[in-house]
Amino acid sequence: MNAHTSDFSLAVEGVNGYCPAGEAYAKQNIADKKIPVLSCEGPCIRGEIARLAANLVAQEVPSHARACHAETFFVPHSAMARWVREADRSIMIDGCFLKCHGRVLKKLIGEERMVHIDALPLHKKYSDVFLMDDVPEGEHKEVARQVADKIIAMLRNEQGR
Numbered sequence: 001m002n003a004h005t006s007d008f009s010l011a012v013e014g015v016n017g018y019c020p021a022g023e024a025y026a027k028q029n030i031a032d033k034k035i036p037v038l039s040c041e042g043p044c045i046r047g048e049i050a051r052l053a054a055n056l057v058a059q060e061v062p063s064h065a066r067a068c069h070a071e072t073f074f075v076p077h078s079a080m081a082r083w084v085r086e087a088d089r090s091i092m093i094d095g096c097f098l099k100c101h102g103r104v105l106k107k108l109i110g111e112e113r114m115v116h117i118d119a120l121p122l123h124k125k126y127s128d129v130f131l132m133d134d135v136p137e138g139e140h141k142e143v144a145r146q147v148a149d150k151i152i153a154m155l156r157n158e159q160g161r
């Protein structure tokens, strides 16, 4: 089995329109100079931990706010995409070493403007579980809390430098 894919590109169907709520939210974050925090997400438990941890980081670190990775990647004319493209830097929390969303973001904004975090080594759990529904919900939150605490400490450490 081939365990490698070289760089590749994918043509994506175009789109019309805006998400009104997303536009207002992203424009406010642009005005407030917030640092976007993006993540992957479930149904995989690793992605769900990343998503929950990203929410906590954005809620608890001043000047950070959650951004939608999908709108950023797939609606290039949106304010969400503009916010991420123009921010000084963005935080991407991926669920595992495959770093799916960060690999896209890296091409979009450049490696030097992103902090790319693999959440898996921060909790070292669930190597044999896929579905988030196979892990009790309380545990999702508990593990995400642990991951978020480590990321928050890292960001505060950076800010204090």
Ligand code: SF4
Pocket (backbone or CB within 6 Å): 040, 041, 044, 046, 047, 094, 095, 096, 097, 098, 099, 100, 101
């Ligand atoms: S990095 Fe990719 S494979 Fe890993 S949890 Fe996220 S979406 Fe899933």
